[in-house]
Amino acid sequence: MSLGLLDAEVREAVVAESETAEPALVLDGLVKSFGSTRAVRSVGLELAPGELLAILGPSGCGKSTLLRLIAGLERPDAGRVLVGDRDVTGRPAHKRRIALVPQEGALFPHLTVAQNVSFGLPGSARLFGLRRAGERPEVQRLLKLLHIDDLADRMPAQISGGQAQRVALARALACDPELVLLDEPFSALDASLRQSVRTDIRSTLRQLGVAAIVVTHDQEEALSLADRVAVMQAGRIVQVGAPDEIYRAPADSGIAQFVGNAVVLPGFCVAGCVSSCLGDITVNALDGAGSVMLRPEQILVLPPAPGLPSGEVELVTFFGHDADVQVRLDSGETVIARIQGDLPRGRVSLQVRGAGCFYPAA
CATH class of the missing domain: 3.40.50.300 (P-loop containing nucleotide triphosphate hydrolases)
Known part of the structure; x- marks a missing residue:
């Protein structure tokens, strides 16, 4: 067991x-x-x-x-x-x-x-x-x-x-x-x-x-x-x-960013979906402006692919069991993904898996 x-x-x-x-x-x-x-x-x-x-x-x-x-x-x-x-x-x-x-x-x-x-x-x-x-x-x-x-x-x-x-x-x-x-x-x-x-x-x-x-x-x-x-x-x-x-x-x-690493992006929720620099993210929330939170392990790092958010790898922090990959997107935002396996270099595309947490604007 x-x-x-x-x-x-x-x-x-x-x-x-x-x-x-x-x-x-x-x-x-x-x-x-x-x-x-x-x-x-x-x-x-x-x-x-x-x-x-x-x-x-x-x-x-x-x-x-x-x-x-x-x-x-x-x-x-x-x-x-x-x-x-x-x-x-x-x-x-x-x-x-x-x-x-x-x-x-x-x-x-x-x-x-x-x-x-x-x-x-x-x-x-x-x-x-x-x-x-x-x-x-x-x-x-x-x-x-x-x-x-x-x-x-x-x-x-x-x-x-x-x-x-x-x-x-x-x-x-x-x-x-x-x-x-x-x-x-x-x-x-x-x-x-x-x-x-x-x-x-x-x-x-x-x-x-x-x-x-x-x-x-x-x-x-x-x-x-x-x-x-x-x-x-x-x-x-x-x-x-x-x-x-x-x-x-x-x-x-605030709790999201204190308890572990978090990627927090501004967005607007419509019908349970937030449009962001990482594409459409599913959330369980009412419509309105706010921010969506993802954990770095929810962000997949892929070879460059058309139709997906893309950018350049700026920094890779290796921990042995996994690594944090900092990517500067073409849209100007910087996000961090957590990966296992081969460490990426150069240009990559990103894809979100799973739902995010949405926090309405105050």
Whole structure:
């Protein structure tokens, strides 16, 4: 079974459970200001049991402030935070059963890996001391679950950044939280490490059935990791949906251009068709002026052919698995297509496949 199919089945199971179970988290009209700056603006959101939600947005949009409000590190000016059926808005962070994994792990440098994980156990369990932390069954289980059981006796300075993130998550899970919050957890990792660490963390949360929220500005990370994505802009949640919905049907052109690469062209819609520099594009929209959005992979790059929009290849950016091809059309517009296979040079023609998203003019 492929990982993609497994993820689809997991997502369906989460949705089915959410229809009958109490939400793991409810945010009801959260507001937070710092002086004259409104950081969070009337945010409402629900998280299903076992669901992994990504909050995606640019730097300064309020996503980390929202995470701190959920964790109890900030007090909202208005609104409520409910974990399960409990209103925890007025409770301090340590009484919420919410675990927070910071950006760079923040491990205790003077404790071993096992001792760091053991430190996350409830207070009464820590009374037994840290000396033999590696022998504790709950610690061993978490270390094995995250594939770091061979690191139990090492110090934080002796492990990699990816291993440190796994240790930080194990420590967070040791307190048996109802909700896990991860704040830009992969931002300090090399690109080659991110995929493996993401896979391990997602698999662990799935196995434990713990609901989690990941805050990130990385579109690829959000789309590949989460069951649902909440896009945040200027303190508001502007769209929530499954990753493929956010990518294929963004609510407006701003979201379209933030979540992945987008080709946005002006046009006029008549009877579900927009005439553009790339020819007629099918859309599901009312008549009127506006802009049509295509993803670069919807644009085919073909040998020069009469009757098709044509132009010159200006730039090819090769990524190994595919490439972006920038084409200057004879009509003067520049568009980017994403292709696999041989890299084109010189003169080409373009053809659109599939429908576009149309956004009426304001």
